[in-house]
Amino acid sequence: MTGRSEIRSTCPYCGVGCGVLLSPEGEGGLAVRGDPEHPANRGRLCSKGLALGETVGDDGRLLAPQVDGAPAGWDDALDLVARRFSETIEAHGPDSVAFYVSGQLLTEDYYVANKLMKGFIGSGNIDTNSRLCMASTVAGQKRAFGTDTVPGTYDDLEEADLVVLVGSNLAWCHPVLYQRLVAARKARGTKVVVVDPRRTATCDIADLHLRIRPGTDVALFNGLLLHLWEVGALDEQFVRTHTEGFEAALSRASGSDPAATGLTRPELAEFFSLFARTERAVTVFSQGVNQSSQGTDKVNAILNCHLATGRIGKPGMGPFSVTGQPNAMGGRETGGLANMLAAHLDIEDARHRSVVRDFWAAPRLTETAGLKAVDIFRAAGDGRIKALWIACTNPAVSMPGADEVAAAIRACEFVVVSDMFADTDTARLADVVLPATGWGEKDGTVTNSDRTISRQRAALAAPGQARPDWAIFADVARRMGWADAFDYCKPAEVFREHAALSGLAGALGRDFDISALADISDGDYDALAPARWPLSATRTGGRFFGDGAFFTPSGRARFVAVEQGDFAALRSPRFPYRLNTGRNRDQWHTMTRTALAARLSRHLAEPYLQIHPGDAARLGLAPADLAEVSGPDGGRAILRVLVSADVAEGAPFAPFHWTGETAAAARIGPLISAATDPVSGQPESKGAVVAISKFPAAWHGFAVSAAPLTPEARYWARVRSETGWRAELADTEEVTDWTGYARALFGLTGDPQIVTDAARSEIRLAFRDGDRLAAALFIAPGPVSVARDFVVGRIGEPGEDLLAARPGAGRIDPGPTVCSCMNVGRNTILAAAADLGADLKGVCAATGAGTNCGSCRPEIADLIQRFVPREAAE
Incomplete structure (x- = not known):
């Protein structure tokens, strides 16, 4: 402290x-x-x-267990869970049950759940939503290195002379790492290459942006490998002494055509030459690589280039996977994936199984890998999985084929959900919902992308009857008859056991070893400072593989021969667009936490479809129209149109955050097919094929309210605001009674103030609370034109003109939020630019925008360049 x-x-x-x-x-x-x-x-x-x-507090929290939608005591709820799981296992065997858990669990939670399923229930059927974000990296690293090992550290970003970002919008998805890279670029002139079909905010610092055709990463890196060989840029001694399989990988690469990427010869030549001549090179890759039906091959194509040059495990050199979840690494360490044992041990290895079985005194340790995420829900849908426990995740929204997943959960005989909230799309389908503690209340450890273990500590009391996930799993295990093995009273006890098992893995020659912490006292656990593994008697932290020692049976790294898949075959005349999906800058997963912070919804408050101007013109879509997006499996979404050349023709983009709680028809999961990588089981979330058409709205609306509102329309999207709530609305059916509609929307009685503009077919309605504005609804035949942030700020304010859509004389409208950190609007930035000119540093200093995490600076620079007709911003 x-x-x-x-x-x-x-x-x-x-x-x-x-x-x-x-x-x-x-x-x-x-x-x-x-x-x-x-x-x-x-x-x-x-x-x-x-x-x-x-984002903390009791608002909306699940405060007590629920059974069949009714409150229940913990004993009754856990007795029911234990009894139903035990009966199901007795009648149908251990593979008739499954756990689906989350990268947001703490390591201690993961460890207990994995031990229960794999060691005592005796099935491998535990998988995690990390399967959706980094399973291909796990598989690729295991193929090349023999273990799922991240070779480098974050410091390598600051010691490299070249950083290649592949499928990684670092500025929005990992803003703090982005800032570290920006600082390094200024300090040492680091070159940055961005490989991404879309122009993202990260491209603001790129010396070279390679807008490859979606899905063609293997062709690019196979071409690079061949070039490295042709120009003599290989580390021949490293390849000869410490690797195997190079000739086969090179032969397969020679059959690839880099032109498949859609890049020009000069672009390819510039990238290949830059990589070949720059020894200190780091390749950072993320979901654009992983979330693919060829994700593992993409990972290995990247690893091949680093192995061929010996650029691995040394300062400023190496491949680096950055994960999307806070404890994806901790889940990997504890065996949270269906095809892994704890401590990076392998289910397929009899010696590994023996060590874990003896350590746990496990009565029936699984001998085979379990079902991966997509297959778990398929099995729930067809009756093979009869009891399912979902913890800390929302698969009815986030899984590919989300409608089918929801149907599978609904069809499963017995479903348990542990969560902070009972109103998620998934929790509403459960037989039993158990209140779990969340961030700020939980106590344990997490591991970040560069192997650093950190403590999460409780700062707030658990609300109501909420309990830690590890304690819930352990309590059910005791009720199922395994009291001695799950006799934990505190997370430190779980952590010590986890660390002790890792020591046995280390003795088997594995990478993950934190045995130096196996005897940590409760007090030292409470005070544990961040530390990077390995943490053993012989080694602390550092990088892997710089010495040429790998974890394969031969001790050599393995080149993997890979070839480019045919992604063009995925499209069809009916579904001609390839949909890219990803994150918004200020939102997280399905917004169960970030949506609680009103300022995080001010930047991009609606679900949207970013589409190229050429595509928009062919489809008859104008900016701010609504588009209906449909997939071959029946999934549909309605999204606000954002026309932008930042995306390629034929390759629109949509964020995946919105749920049935926050929008009427914006769940992206139903559009994603359940096609998976054959090695990793990771879904093809970046390559859904879709059709797009204009949503034929008869009217559009914008609503603000001090109290929660209940929209009724084919399209709506609602978020919290600083003064209450706001929502966008649209429908294909005309409304004849707008007063009645508004009363139902806001849950209010009484007569609103109404202003009608017949010439424009616009209607405005306002409800008073005394002399103050309580709610307002703005209706127009097309997208509503109002100063939204100004209108939001009027809620609770007195005044005669309650229906002003824009500030009058003497009022300032900061405009739509650009910088969420410092709460700076577009108009404020443009006003500063009008005084200071195209001076990015000056505008940021004057307004405060872009002075914290910096992820908005590319947008600020773009605003200045478009609206200030002077020399370009710095």
Whole structure:
């Protein structure tokens, strides 16, 4: 701790694993700032991290167990769970049950759940939503290195002379790492290459942006491997002494045509030459590589190039996978994936199974891998899985084929959900819902993308009857008859056992070994500082593979021969567009946490489809129209149109955050097919084929309210605002009674103030609370033109003209939010630019925009360049 009232913890969002300092403020409040002593972020936080204090509290929380929708006591609920699982196993065998867990669980939660399923129930049927984000990296690293080992550290970004970002919008998805790279670029002139079909905010710092055809990463890196061989840029001694399979990989690469990427010869030549001549090179890859039916081959194509040049495990050199979840690494360490044992041990290895079986005193340790995520829900749908436990995740929204997944959950005989909330799309389908603690209340450890283990510490009391996930799993295990093996009273006990098992794995020659912590006291566990594994008697932290020692049977790294798949075959005349999916800058997963912070919804408040101008013109779509997107499996979404040349023709983009709670028809999961990588089982989330048409709206609406509102329309999207709630609306059916519609929307009685503009067919309605604005609805035949943030700010304010759509004289409208960290609007930025000119640094300094995490600076620069007709911004 750095102060008497501050608690050192870790952010619950992406895999960067930023340290935070928490100060409870009474009545459930929490002040949050970056921890300057944490090695991942050194005090920096992104917009989401800064807003963490606004996402805690009891609002909407599940405060007691529910059975069949009715409140129940813990004993009754857990007795039921234990009995139904035991009866199902007795009648149908251990493979008739499954757990689906989450990269947002702590390591201790993961460990207990995995031990229960694999060691005592005796099935491999436990998988995690990390399967959706980094399973291809796991598979690729195991093929090449013999283990799922991240070779380098974040420091390599600051020691490299070249950083290649592949399928990684670092500026939005890992903003703190982006800032570290920006600083390194300024300090040492680091060159940056971005490989991405879409022009993202990260391209603002790119010396070269390679807009490859979607899905053609293997062709690109096979071409690079061949070029490295042709120009003599290989580390021949490293290849000869420490690797195997090079000739086969090179032969397969020679059959690839880099032109399949759609890049020009000069672009390819520039990239190949830059990589070949730059020894200190790091390749950062993320979901654009992993989320593919050829994701594992993409990973190995990248690894092949680093192995061929010996650029691995040394300062400023190596392949680097950045994970999307806060504890995806911890899940991998504990065996949270269906095809792994704890401590990076292998289910297929009899010696490994024997070690784990003896250590756990497991009565029936599984001998085979279990069902992966997609297959778990298929099995639930067809009756093979008869009891399913889902913890800390929302697969009815986030899984590919989400409609089929929801139907499978509904069809399963017995479903348990552990969550903070009972109103998620998934929890509503469960027989039993158990209240779990969340970030700020949980106590345990997480591991970030560069193998750094950090503590998450409780700063707030658990609300109601909420309990930690590890304790819930352990309590059910005891009720199922395994009391001695699950006799945990605190997370430190679980952690010690986890660390002790890792020591046995280390003795078998595995990479994951934190046995130095096996005897950690409760007090030292409470005070544990961030530390990078391995942590053993012989080794602490550092990089892997710089010495040429790998974890394969031969001790050599394996080149993997890969070839480019035919992604053009996925499209058809009926579904001619390839949909790319991803994240928004200020939102997280399915928004169960980030949607609680109003400021995080101000930047992009609606689900949207980013589409190329050429595609939009052919489809008759104008900016701010609504588009209906449909997939071959029947999935449909209605999204706001954002016309932009940042995406390629034929390759639109949509974020995946919206759920049935936040929008009427914006779930992207139903559009994603269940096609998976044959090695990793990871779904093809970046390559859904879709059709697009204009949504024939008869009217559009914008609503604001002090109280929650209940939209009724084919299209709606609602978010919290600083003054209550706001929503966008549209429908194909005309409304004849707008007063009645507005009363139902807002849950209000009485007569609203109404203003009608017959010439424009526009209607405005406002409800008063005394002399103050309580709610307002703006209706137009096309997209509603109002100063939205200004209107939102009028809620609760007095005034005669309650229906003003824009500020009048003497009022300032900051405009749509650009910088969520500092809450700076578009108009404020443009006003500063009008005074200062195209001076990005000056505008940022004057307004505060872009001065924290910096992920909005590309947007600020673009605004200045488009609206200030002077020399380009710096």
